[in-house]
Amino acid sequence: MSVPVRRFDAVIVGGGGAGLRAALQLSEAGLNTAVLSKVFPTRSHTVAAQGGISASLGNVQEDRWEWHMYDTVKGSDWLGDQDAIEFMCRKAPEAVIELEHFGMPFDRLENGKIYQRPFGGHTQNNGKTPVQRACAAADRTGHAMLHTLYQRNVRANTQFFVEWMALDLIRDSEGDVVGVTALEMETGEIFILHAKAVLFATGGAGRIYAASTNAFINTGDGLGMCVRAGIPLEDMEFWQFHPTGVAGAGVLITEGVRGEGGILLNSNGERFMERYAPNLKDLAPRDFVSRSMELEVLEGRGCGPNKDYVLLKLDHLGPDIIKQRLPGIREIAMKFAGVDPIKDPIPVIPTCHYMMGGIPTNYRGEVVVPKGDEPESRVNGFYAAGECACASVHGANRLGTNSLLDLVVFGKSAGDHMIQFIKNEMPTWKELPADAADRSLARVARLDGQTGGEEVPEVRAAMQRTVQSRAGVFRNSANLQQGVEEIKQVAERVKRTQIKDKSKVFNTARVEALELDNLIEVAVATLISAEARKESRGAHAHDDYQHRDDDNWMKHTLYYGETRQLTYKPVHTKPLSVDYIPPKERTF
Amino acid sequence: MRKVRFSVYRYNPETDAKPYMQDYEIEVGPNDVKLLDVIVKLKAQDDTLAFRRSCREGICGSDAMNINGKNGLACITNIADLAEPITLRPLPGLPVIRDLIVDMTQFFKQYHSIKPYVVNDTPPPERERLQSPEDRKELDGLYECILCACCSTSCPSFWWNPDKFVGPAGLLAAYRFIADTRDEATNERLDNLEDPYRLFRCHTIMNCVDVCPKGLNPTRAIGKIKDLLVRRAV
Numbered sequence: 001m002s003v004p005v006r007r008f009d010a011v012i013v014g015g016g017g018a019g020l021r022a023a024l025q026l027s028e029a030g031l032n033t034a035v036l037s038k039v040f041p042t043r044s045h046t047v048a049a050q051g052g053i054s055a056s057l058g059n060v061q062e063d064r065w066e067w068h069m070y071d072t073v074k075g076s077d078w079l080g081d082q083d084a085i086e087f088m089c090r091k092a093p094e095a096v097i098e099l100e101h102f103g104m105p106f107d108r109l110e111n112g113k114i115y116q117r118p119f120g121g122h123t124q125n126n127g128k129t130p131v132q133r134a135c136a137a138a139d140r141t142g143h144a145m146l147h148t149l150y151q152r153n154v155r156a157n158t159q160f161f162v163e164w165m166a167l168d169l170i171r172d173s174e175g176d177v178v179g180v181t182a183l184e185m186e187t188g189e190i191f192i193l194h195a196k197a198v199l200f201a202t203g204g205a206g207r208i209y210a211a212s213t214n215a216f217i218n219t220g221d222g223l224g225m226c227v228r229a230g231i232p233l234e235d236m237e238f239w240q241f242h243p244t245g246v247a248g249a250g251v252l253i254t255e256g257v258r259g260e261g262g263i264l265l266n267s268n269g270e271r272f273m274e275r276y277a278p279n280l281k282d283l284a285p286r287d288f289v290s291r292s293m294e295l296e297v298l299e300g301r302g303c304g305p306n307k308d309y310v311l312l313k314l315d316h317l318g319p320d321i322i323k324q325r326l327p328g329i330r331e332i333a334m335k336f337a338g339v340d341p342i343k344d345p346i347p348v349i350p351t352c353h354y355m356m357g358g359i360p361t362n363y364r365g366e367v368v369v370p371k372g373d374e375p376e377s378r379v380n381g382f383y384a385a386g387e388c389a390c391a392s393v394h395g396a397n398r399l400g401t402n403s404l405l406d407l408v409v410f411g412k413s414a415g416d417h418m419i420q421f422i423k424n425e426m427p428t429w430k431e432l433p434a435d436a437a438d439r440s441l442a443r444v445a446r447l448d449g450q451t452g453g454e455e456v457p458e459v460r461a462a463m464q465r466t467v468q469s470r471a472g473v474f475r476n477s478a479n480l481q482q483g484v485e486e487i488k489q490v491a492e493r494v495k496r497t498q499i500k501d502k503s504k505v506f507n508t509a510r511v512e513a514l515e516l517d518n519l520i521e522v523a524v525a526t527l528i529s530a531e532a533r534k535e536s537r538g539a540h541a542h543d544d545y546q547h548r549d550d551d552n553w554m555k556h557t558l559y560y561g562e563t564r565q566l567t568y569k570p571v572h573t574k575p576l577s578v579d580y581i582p583p584k585e586r587t588f
Numbered sequence: 589m590r591k592v593r594f595s596v597y598r599y600n601p602e603t604d605a606k607p608y609m610q611d612y613e614i615e616v617g618p619n620d621v622k623l624l625d626v627i628v629k630l631k632a633q634d635d636t637l638a639f640r641r642s643c644r645e646g647i648c649g650s651d652a653m654n655i656n657g658k659n660g661l662a663c664i665t666n667i668a669d670l671a672e673p674i675t676l677r678p679l680p681g682l683p684v685i686r687d688l689i690v691d692m693t694q695f696f697k698q699y700h701s702i703k704p705y706v707v708n709d710t711p712p713p714e715r716e717r718l719q720s721p722e723d724r725k726e727l728d729g730l731y732e733c734i735l736c737a738c739c740s741t742s743c744p745s746f747w748w749n750p751d752k753f754v755g756p757a758g759l760l761a762a763y764r765f766i767a768d769t770r771d772e773a774t775n776e777r778l779d780n781l782e783d784p785y786r787l788f789r790c791h792t793i794m795n796c797v798d799v800c801p802k803g804l805n806p807t808r809a810i811g812k813i814k815d816l817l818v819r820r821a822v
């Protein structure tokens with residue numbers, strides 16, 4: 001079967017914040033760039049980000065990028081790579097100013113500068129006092145940012161392929177990346193997109209959990225494609241649970257609520273975070289707050305008929321602040337929790353929110369894998385940025401507002417390095433391998449031919465139950481071992497799913513089945529990586545190994561899908577220009 | 589558990605000569621609060637039913653559809669508030685690709701036609717361009733649009749002239765940039781709209797305001813553009 005081929009200098013898979021920032025760089029440099037997205041770009045999940053984007057602008061209080069760097073390293077529980085963290089925190093002010101120049105509608109201070117609010121884990125003087133570092137557009141920062149980036153791409157005439165789903169990565173015999181295969185949903189046709197360089201910016205994969213703040217489309221496609229193409233995944237045991245998902249619904253309530261002064265209460269009406277984090281209280285980092293909440297519930301101080309959630313109280317902020325700074329939150333609370341936060345507290349529970357791990361990259365956005373003695377050898381022609389990538393700036397726990405920053409800083413950096421690579425190293429296209437589309441064609445043919453298998457929603461739910469119950473906020477050896485066995489069984493079931501719809505035009509059943517192929521790779525990687533890590537660090541809280549073990553475990557996990565084996569690589573301890581920040585105990 | 593009846597617009601160009609309405613009955617439990625929850629369940633029962641969805645919290649604009657005769661987002665519509673049989677149709681006035689999925693090309697073309705980006709050719713300062721909180725407030729009620737198209741596809745003027753009338757969403761966006769103190773292209777923007785069709789096809793029927801799931805008011809924005817044009821003329 002011959003598959004139509006289209007050629008571009010660069011192909012970007014993903015039209016969220018990271019993909020759009022990179023696209024701008026490439027389009028403005030005059031390169032022939034295609035941006036693929038499963039959904040119209042402004043429907044990408046960046047649109048749901050609420051609280052803010054961090055930068056040490058110092059508009060409200062004194063701030064320095066070095067303090068931002070310290071907080072990020074400490075927040076990461078010393079698993080973040082300090083060169084990448086320095087790069088991001090130094091670039092933050094110019095990245096945010098640039099967004100403002102692009103037209104992003106930030107809130108303003110009286111003096112006309114960008115408004116900044118406090119956020120968990122962001123401090124002055126290396127942990128002394130909370131600082132207002134989160135630049136915000138009300139509680140719709142992601143919406144404001146994504147629309148602005150899309151608008152700027154309209155100006156730059158970027159070519160979009162909307163509702164095109166990338167299926168597989170194409171590598172040649174030398175292992176270099178030369179393109180992707182993709183499904184045009186409207187027609188059901190499969191194409192080869194031949195490129196000199198490919199960027200993955202496919203976002204998160206929170207849908208491996210049963211309860212998640214993530215959108216339906218966050219299915220880890222970029223990661224699944226990597227696993228099938230022999231590229232390892234880094235640090236997949238680290239998933240952030242956001243303290244304040246609406247109980248029952250999963251929809252997020254931004255940490256910005258606590259930044260503006262909201263507090264968490266248990267069934268005794270006690271502000272329990274004062275006990276766990278006397279200094280930062282409700283604004284301690286997320287892993288810390290989520291564990292404290294779970295402990296309150298486990299110890300019987302949860303609220304509601306089943307005593308299974310805590311309360312987020314903000315009525316004391318007064319209606320004006322709530323309406324002006326948190327209008328979206330009020331809307332969400334009324335629609336999804338049935339309470340008006342001006343009067344009543346919101347029931348919340350820790351909910352899967354963010355994937356710290358991902359495709360291994362460096363701060364240039366290049367995908368790097370072990371080769372011989374080299375722990376980080378570049379995969380030619382392959383780049384990744386945003387939530388799907390692991391640079392690693394977030395290490396074992398991301399600080400709020402550092403992701404939106406990550407998108408624009410590393411989106412731009414990846415774009416710049418792609419331009420250099422294309423101009424300096426790739427005067428023309430490498431040849432496509434003869435079997436370029438075979439894997440994708442086989443996957444689709446399997447679905448077309450399959451009868452009598454299990455339905456996709458059923459198997460997906462089984463996967464989600466397993467991950468939810470085996471890789472939650474608190475983990476233990478027995479549970480994780482059980483989880484590894486269970487998820488391997490689910491993976492076998494995924495191979496035999498069937499869809500009844502065999503048509504071509506906008507076949508969303510097929511899309512969901514292809515997405516499940518990706519989700520399951522992420523789920524297996526998560527459980528195997530988590531089972532192996534015998535310590536507690538950041539979001540990986542292990543009951544049988546309750547302490548961080550820097551001697552044995554200050555290293556990044558790499559998971560290989562084909563063999564389901566793990567290897568490890570060192571954390572980058574050398575920043576670009578400043579001194580190394582050595583590990584300390586993490587108290588708040 | 590209770591049973592809920594649906595009547596859903598179905599059309600697959602590969603197999604159907606013409607569209608038809610299909611009846612469904614489905615069990616709804618205590619956790620199925622929003623219409624989208626139930627449509628997702630329907631799809632588990634019949635995987636050929638096609639619709640768009642993503643964020644499930646009213647911010648991405650994917651799942652706009654015509655619900656019991658009125659445009660809205662399935663993910664923020666309470667199932668309990670809907671009379672049965674719940675009738676679902678694609679957004680009116682746009683070509684249907686399949687089932688509840690419409691071709692939005694024309695809608696986005698109009699959005700793009702108003703140059704939806706800040707135009708400012710003055711070299712930017714090193715730091716942010718300053719804007720007072722009052723000036724920033726002018727953007728409230730404008731920038732929050734999620735491009736769901738509920739408004740434009742409920743507007744009779746847009747149905748008749750989707751290629752010539754910008755429509756409420758596009759005009760709301762046009763005013764968003766006119767109102768931004770950082771934008772320097774107000775005159776060009778007004779020129780671009782001073783046309784019997786592009787702006788003046790709006791006859792203030794207000795359907796758009798009535799359906800906007802984000803509570804925005806395109807009619808007011810359109811009125812402000814008209815005022816500016818009048819003021820500019822004198």
Ligand SMILES: Cc1cc2nc3c(=O)[nH]c(=O)nc-3n(C[C@H](O)[C@H](O)[C@H](O)COP(=O)(O)OP(=O)(O)OC[C@H]3O[C@@H](n4cnc5c(N)ncnc54)[C@H](O)[C@@H]3O)c2cc1C
Nearest residue numbers: 014015016017018038046051052166203386387401403404
């Ligand atoms: C509710 C919520 C609130 C948040 N709030 C904040 C906040 O306040 N501050 C902060 O810093 N972070 C926040 N985060 C985190 C942050 O928003 C995300 O990590 C970030 O937006 C991810 O951006 P991205 O560009 O990597 O991916 P996304 O925005 O998810 O975009 C992924 C893109 O890839 C495309 N894609 C995926 N697979 C394929 C495929 N196979 N083929 C083609 N295209 C594909 C999608 O269509 C989409 O365009 C929040 C997250 C959530 C869920």
Ligand code: SF4
Nearest residue numbers: 743790791793794796
């Ligand atoms: S007010 Fe104008 S734009 Fe809105 S529905 Fe009526 S005619 Fe259309």
Ligand code: SF4
Nearest residue numbers: 733734736737739800
């Ligand atoms: S104005 Fe309202 S209805 Fe119209 S596209 Fe924007 S959000 Fe949707």
Ligand code: FES
Nearest residue numbers: 642643644649663
């Ligand atoms: S699914 Fe995003 S608006 Fe409804």
